[in-house]
Amino acid sequence: MPRLFTAIEIPDDVGDALxxxxxxxxxxxxxxxxxxxxxxxxxxxxxxxxxxxxxxxxGRVRRAPFDVTIEGLDAFGGDRPRAIIARIAPSKDIVELQAELERLMRRVGLPSEKRKFAPHVTLARLRDASPRAVADYLGLRGGPARLSFRAERFVLFSSRDSVGGGPYVEEAAYPLR
Incomplete structure (x- = not known):
């Protein structure tokens, strides 16, 4: 099977704004x-x-739908920027859902995730972008006004190993109820 990950989809109107x-x-x-x-x-x-x-x-996850808020633009990578992202405001709901998924995947026998969970939407992957150019880009753009949407489900996606990610295939969807 291809590479797998779980995610919350971004609604079309929010994606268009981003x-x-x-x-x-x-x-x-x-x-x-x-x-x-x-x-x-x-x-x-x-x-x-x-x-x-x-x-x-x-499929064992039983959680209520919750609101997701995008709070601004940022970059990952510090002195070696590697991505432009839209930051998701941390909330109890999203953190608890991610923690439950982590526990379930460890139960399956997968190793624990090494990186701290930092909810975000990747907008661009960077190659040879200078920290100054990234800082200028972020300073000029300012980022979106707070965008919010309701997460009604999460999805198990598969992807091929490719440059820049995608295309992603929905393997299964799990409603939040």
Missing amino acids: ATYRGGLLGARWIDVENYHVTLRFIGDVDDDVAQEAAFEL
């Missing part, structure tokens, strides 16, 4: 709007048995 920030940064590979998402748990390249067990475990 897409207005595309362009104006040398060395940026802009993510296609239809591939915008908030990664909850990267699962990785797993065999079919592990993929099926993970999909089954994800």
Whole structure:
């Protein structure tokens, strides 16, 4: 099975608003709007048995829908910027959902995620973009006014190992109820 991850999808209207920030940064590979998402748990390249067990475990999640708020633009990578992102305001709901997915994937036998959860939407991957150019880009753009949407489900996606991510295939969807 291909590379797997769980995510919250970005609604079309929010994606369209975020897409207005595309362009104006040398060395940026802009993510296609239809591939915008908030990664909850990267699962990785797993065999079919592990993929099926993970999909089954994800079906155990019982959580209510919740609001997701995008609070601004930022960059990952510090002195070696590697991505332009839209920051998601941390909330108890999204943090608890991510923690539950982490526990379920560890139950399946996957190693724990090493990076601290920082909810975001990747807008562009950067290659050879200078920290100054990224700072200028962020300073000029300012970022979106707070955009909010209701997360009604999360999705198990697969992807091929590719430059820039995508295309993503929905393998299963899990309603928040």
